[in-house]
Amino acid sequence: MRTTVSVIKADIGSLAGHVTVPKEVIEYAEARLREAVETGLINSFYVTHAGDDLELIMSHFKGVDSEEIHGLAWRVFKGATEEVSKRLKLYGAGQDLLKDAFSGNVRGMGPGVAELEFEERKSDPIAVFMADKTEPGAWNIYLYKIFADPFNTAGLVIDPRLHKGFIFRVLDVKSGEEFNFNTPEDTYDLLALIGTPSRYVIKNVYRRLDGEVAAAASTTRLSLIAGKYVGKDDPVMIVRAQSGFPAMGEILEAFTTPYLVAGWMRGSHVGPLMPVSLKYSKVARFDGPPRVVGLGFQVSEGKLIGPVDLFDDPSFDHVRRVASEMADYIRRHGPFMPHRLGPEEMEYTTLPQVMEKLKRKVEE
């Protein structure tokens, strides 16, 4: 039996602005997913949040892109919006639900999705990463470090099962085209694309040894669906660990540098991605800095066992300190690039309206 892990998320209303998801929303989602376990649709679940995003982590036997599973997530988001967010007048109630009617798959409707389907090994550890105030391309540099950089992942050199390398599937979010790159030999071509994370996004990683899927990431760009700024896309990803995949510690090692990512205040700024425990999965300073939480699970007979809060550890204290120093430094640029994003990334904000107004002034 092949097990599927689905992480489906949406910002459907938050507490005190865009800060966090209140417990009323979490409890609503838990109650609905508990019913789905009782009816046998899913095997297990864990509901949590990354900043203001509600995260549904589910295991089941329905495969990826299952209409039943996506429909369940859509109903949870819709129900939580109508029955909780609107009633409590939460901020941005229903924000990420960009379409009215569900049509078989939540992709392209606002929510973010990462799904992995696999035959369970003797023991199957996974890590689920969920970020707030950034975009899907933010994972590019982390996935590269984890699966292609031997200075990060010792297994690429030492373990014969990793030594053959990995296949990176990259999506061009503008054209919809997809490209495959084999590492190590296609490394430079891969980097030429994924160094533009606003456009080229790693969607999946596969092990070359046997084609087995190793990672899946969400690729939703809300502004490209809505044609205007509707909040950042706040991505999720699932990474498989151990026994022929990078060790959990090699996966976490990638997060020891707080790389600069796009997002933060008004989705219009560059800032350091700070790894935090669930306790600090809320944004504060300048609506940030952008944050990532990581949860580890064992997948066992179709069920999720856990989680363990992966960044709840003193070995990440100094990373958070560096991220805060970086935030101090880059904040001093105020509205100037490279802190503020470049013009092509501002096209879905109110900046075009400012330009239009100025044009009219010149014409008058």
Ligand code: F6R
């Ligand atoms: C970023 C984000 C926030 C808001 C900001 C302004 O993804 O959600 O930084 O953009 O708080 O929000 P509004 O315009 O709703 O007052």
Ligand code: MG
């Ligand atoms: Mg929000």
Ligand code: MG
């Ligand atoms: Mg968010």
